[in-house]
Amino acid sequence: MGDSVKTQKREDIKIDGLMEAYFEKPNRLTTCSGFPVKDIYTPADLDGIDYEGNIANAGEYPFTRGIHQNMYRGRYWTMREAGGYARAADTNKRLKFLANEGVSGFSIFRDLPTVWGIDADHPMAEGEVGVSGVNLTSLKDMEELLDGIPLDKVSVALLCASSLAPVIFSQYITVAEKRGIDIAKLRGTIANDPLHSRYCYGKPGNPIDLSVKLAVDIIEFCTKHMPFWNTNSVNAYDMRETGINAPEEIAFGFEIAMEYIRKAIERGLDVDDFAGRISFYFSAGMDFLEEIAKLRAARRLWAKIMKERFGAKKPGSWKFRFGVHTAGSSLVPQQPLNNIIRITIEALVAVLGGVQSLHCCSYDEPxxxxxxESQRIALRTQQILAYETGVANTADPLGGSYFIENLTNKIEEEAVKIIKEIDEMGGMAEAMKKEWVDQKIDQAALQLQKEIENKERVIVGVNAFITAPENKTPGGVHRIPPETEREQIANVKSLKETRDRKKVKETIKRLRERAQMGEGENLIPSISEALKAYATVGEIQGTIREAYGLTYDPFDIMKSQY
Amino acid sequence: MEAAKKEKIRVLFTRNLFEGHDIGLRGIVHKCRESGIEVVYYPRFKDFNEVVKVAEEEDVDIVGISSSSGAHVYLAEGLISSLRERGMDIPLIMGGVISDKDILRLKEFGVKGIFGPGSTPDEVVSFIFTLLDKH
Incomplete structure (x- = not known):
């Protein structure tokens, strides 16, 4: 394999290398997750599979082939590209750019201080404001972010999967209310998954129990007031990105979802009233066939869990609805244009796997x-798949393949085993508290590194087919305007001086009283009231924290002014 | 501190409280340990003084920071000045999603080694051995 940096002159040919390449063959005869792969699969590999019971047509239980009878013939998947950087106005510009290029939904990404629920002017936020997403300290930011965007017509995914999700969600619906839009018409998704976020956004600010309580507030609120809104996008994607394998992605994601479902039922909701609005966020990685089988296995297993374990009766409650974000961890900085090819393969995984909403990564993400420019190419990738390839014309075109059906079964069996193991520990929250999940992630990261080092896993441009480093990233590197942080801090300070302090005080007082009423009290309406008075994320989170016996500030630096 | 030669090189690896990414860092920690380097792994720090304190107490030879959120310039500036205030001359190395342009800036601040996208754990290990040989 040609793995040395090219130092020869162009006209030299290494004959040995050429011969070696001619006779080369795959050396890794397992899937990415380690399932052995045979020479060929035959009808014998489908023995014992009953089509009606195990596979079934698309739109029929257990939905192995898709959740809709005609899949994309009814409607394409939602084509999203995530936007979120610097100030709200910068992100607004990017969203409009994407809209004009043809996205069919938005996806908004927040910065890390927002994830933590601290204001831009908090001393701990320094260096991070607007850096890895948009800063959303107050309703004013959300108003600017959504300026000129018709909220009653578009589908928006809010990516803020932490215990601050209820505040970001409330910011969004409050903007809609202020514009006179009926919130029952809003369509979109909130990444309302604080459990996963402890592995992906750093150590969380709030304890698990309070985080889950707030997540359930969103589920309950939407169940009563917002029929088209997806209340949770349970984030198996970020878990997978840490290096765990396909069956673990399914098992961890489903166990996390089950925590929210159990709590929502404890709150008094009927499973059939809310399960139809639980959705998932899965990865699509480079092991093309395994990843397609994974999505099919997940669909079948989720249907069984909802029907058998939770006793859901409505078909809508059994359906595994999911968005895919192509695997960021598969992209490499070496020869970065090759990433466009990786993203294309992964996007095809998602479509052949029956995705509802797709985000393609951009080649410059490492x-x-x-x-x-790179986001436009990411979107074009989706459009080329949709309009040029014909893959969307029939449901589950790979269904019935001896190999795919066999692998779908194996992945499901393995996921069931892991789920059993987690159940025995007392569920995902317990497995997290015991740091069992951390150990799994650690093992996976080490194994991945070893496989790359010993070339068991070949990554073109990384451990094979290396070229001299490129001096420049093709297309240039996107940089956050350096004045962003300073300006946003000034904006927040000025907001705090100019808003009606009396109104802030009144609404914060009401929020505190509500929060003190205990877990069963839904806080969304009082959060929304406080937002209208321009109370900030830090003030709202702090008030709730205090009511739950915690320090106002997760860093214990700021004190409540109200 | 007694100048008695320690048997092994000791490195403190850590990252900012907000930092989510850690696959790269996990790989480096593992590789260093395999190569006979003693690693003090401090999962996350809240402020720079905390890093300085751990570095001092653990008597490390190098501090390594992993940063992929975009805050690397801020982190380098803050940490180096905190180390200097304390009169400590421990070399700082950094890795993560750091663009070429920022690598130059970090070098100006005095960051000794910078491992941007595409760097390997082996490169980090050999850099540490070379640096401390000279140091």
């Missing part, structure tokens, strides 16, 4: 936040 180097920086995406530029306009």
């Amino acid at each position: 180097i920086a936040l995406p530029s306009e």
Whole structure:
């Protein structure tokens, strides 16, 4: 394999290398997750599979082939590209750019201080404001972010999967209310998954129990007031990105979802009233066939869990609805244009796997936040798949393949085993508290590194087919304007001085009283009231924290002014 | 501190409280340990003084920071000045999603080694051995 940096002159040919390449063959005869793969699969590999019971047509239980009878013939998947950087106005510009290029939904990404629920002017936020997403300290930011965007017509995914999700969600619906839009018409998704976020956004600010209580507030609120809104996008994607394998992605994601479902039922909701609005966020990685089988296995297993374990009766409650984000961890900075090819393969995984909403990564992501140009290519990738290839014309075109059906079964069996193991520990929250999940992630990261080092896993440009490093990223590197942080801090300070302090005080007082009423009290309406008075994320989170016996500030630096 | 030669090189690896990414860092920690380097792994720090304190107490030879959120310039500036205030001359190395342009800036601040996208754990290990040989 040609793995040395080219130092020869162009006209030299290494004859040995050429011969070696001619006779080369695959050396890794397992899937990415380690399932052995045979020479060929035959009808014998489908023995014992009953089509009606195990596979079934698309739109029929257990939905192995898709959740809709005609899949994309009814409607394409939602084509999203995530936007979120610097100030709200910068992100607004990017969203409009994407809209004009043809996205069919938005996806908004927040910065890390927002995830933590601290204001831009908090001393701990320094260096992070607007850096890895948009800063959303107050309703004013959300208003600017959504300026000119018709909320009653578009589908928006809010990516803020932490215990601050209820505040970001409330910011969004409050903007809609202020514009006179009936919130029952809003369509979109909130990444309302604080359990996963402890592995992906750093150590969380709030304890698990309070985080889950707030997550359930969103589920309950939407169940009563917002029929088209997806209340949770349970994030198996970020878990997978840490290096765990396909069956673990399914098992961890489903166990996390089950925590929210159990709590929502404890709150008094009927499973059939809310399960139809639980959705998932899965990865699509480079092991093309395994990843397609994974999505099919997940669909079948989720249907069984909802029907058998939770006794859901409505078909809508059994359906595994999911968005895919192509695997960021598969992208490499070496020869970065090759990433466009990786993303294309992964996007095809998602479509052949029956995805509802797709986000393609941009080729420059290992180097920086995406530029306009790289995001346009990411979107074009989706459009080329949809309009040029014909893959959307029939449901589950790979269904019935001896190999795919066999692998779908194996992945499901393995996921069931892991789920059993987690159940025996007392569920995902317990497995997390015991740091069992941490150990799994650690093992996976080490194994991945070893496989790359010993070339068991070949990554083109990394451990094979290396070229001299490129001096420049093709298309240029997107940079956050350096004045962003300073300006946003000034904006927040000025807001705090100019808003009606009396109104802030009144609404914060009401929020505190509500929060003190205990877990069963839904806080969304009082959060929304406080937002209208321009109370900030830090003030709202702090008030709730205090009511739950915690320090106002997760860092214990700021004190409540109200 | 007694100048008695320690048997092994000791490195403190850590990252900012907000930092989510850690696959790269996990790989480096593992590789260093395999190569006979003693690693003090401090999962996350809240402020720079905390890093300085751990570095001092653990008597490390190098501090390594992993940063992929975009805050690397801020982190380098803050940490180096905190180390200097304390009169400590421990070399700082950094890795993560750091663009070429920022690598130059970090070098100006005095960051000794910078391992941007595409760097390997082996490169980090051999850099540490070379640096401390000279140091």
